[in-house]
Amino acid sequence: MAPDMVLPRTGVGIDVHAFAPEDDPQPLWLGGLFWEGERGLSGHSDGDCVAHAAADALFSACGIGDLGTHFGTDRPEYSGASGVKLLSEAARIVRAAGFEIGNVAVQFVANRPKFGPRREESQRVLSQAAGAPVSVTATTSDGLGFTGRGEGISAVATALVYPVSAHEDHATAPGPAKGAPHA
Ligand SMILES: Nc1ccn([C@@H]2O[C@H](COP(=O)(O)O)[C@@H](O)[C@H]2O)c(=O)n1
Ligand SMILES: C[C@@]1(CO)OP(=O)(O)OP(=O)(O)OC[C@H]1O
Numbered sequence: 496m497a498p499d500m501v502l503p504r505t506g507v508g509i510d511v512h513a514f515a516p517e518d519d520p521q522p523l524w525l526g527g528l529f530w531e532g533e534r535g536l537s538g539h540s541d542g543d544c545v546a547h548a549a550a551d552a553l554f555s556a557c558g559i560g561d562l563g564t565h566f567g568t569d570r571p572e573y574s575g576a577s578g579v580k581l582l583s584e585a586a587r588i589v590r591a592a593g594f595e596i597g598n599v600a601v602q603f604v605a606n607r608p609k610f611g612p613r614r615e616e617s618q619r620v621l622s623q624a625a626g627a628p629v630s631v632t633a634t635t636s637d638g639l640g641f642t643g644r645g646e647g648i649s650a651v652a653t654a655l656v657y658p659v660s661a662h663e664d665h666a667t668a669p670g671p672a673k674g675a676p677h678a
Contacts, residue, residue: 503597503657508551510544510562512536513647523608525648526601526617526631527579527624530608536648539568544650546578549599549621549629550585552654557594583624589656596627597655604636605648 514534515521521535526545536542551562565588566573566581573581586596599621603610610617610633621629636642642649 501658503655504556504558504594506552506554506556506654506656508548508553508555508562508652508654509649510547510551511647511649512538512542512544512547514645515542524578525603525608526610526613527577527582527620528613528617533608540566540573540576540581541578543578543581544648545601545603545617545631545652546582546621546624548603548650548652549601549625549654550582552599552601552652553585553589553596553625553656556654556656557589557592559588559592579620579624582621582629583626586625586627590626590659593659594656595659596625597657598628598630599625599652599654600630600632601650601652602632602634603648603650604634604642606635606638606643606645 513536515537519537521537521542523530523533523535524541524543525536527543536544540547547562554561554565565585566576589596610631614631617631618629621631641647
């Protein structure tokens with residue numbers, strides 16, 4: 496790789512949460528939204544695996560650890576924390592580490608909730624939290640596995656970040672004059 500080449504960095508994040516037991520029902524928070532009448536997920540936080548996967552992908556892209564590194568379950572301040580709060584905090588940490596966010600893409604696997612009608616709303620809430628475009632898609636697993644049996648929800652995310660200082664150096668550094676001979 497050329498030493499002065501500035502490359503964006505990609506990251507990946509996966510999160511899985513089980514549905515809360517029937518004797519300890521929880522509200523469902525997913526994709527930054529509250530889902531009235533839907534069975535909720537268990538977790539130390541609100542269990543929003545879409546927001547968690549997005550945050551994990553951001554940390555992964557920067558190479559600064561993962562969700563547990565920054566918001567471990569040993570941290571009482573994150574007990575019951577909303578996914579939106581964790582994602583906005585992750586974006587703040589990413590920027591403090593010298594990166595800007597290109598975009599985040601998340602897909603979750605579940606029979607329910609039916610996501611399509613609220614996709615725009617979810618994307619708006621999560622994009623605002625990240626300060627960058629977050630897209631969300633959904634799929635079922637055709638009845639297979641733990642998501643097919645309705646035991647929980649899984650989400651996978653990718654993120655793209657780029658180092659800000661290096662990017663700005665390139666944007667502002669005087670380049671070779673047009674037509675100048677190559678060294
Ligand atoms: N929880 C979900 C799951 C799926 N969708 C939408 O349905 C489409 C078809 O899903 P398949 O798993 O049968 O391929 C999928 O592409 C989503 O648009 C949804 O809205 N909510
Ligand atoms: C988010 C944290 C912290 O509250 O707890 P959970 O809600 O259990 O979520 P998980 O995806 O298991 O990630 C670990 C923790 O960082």
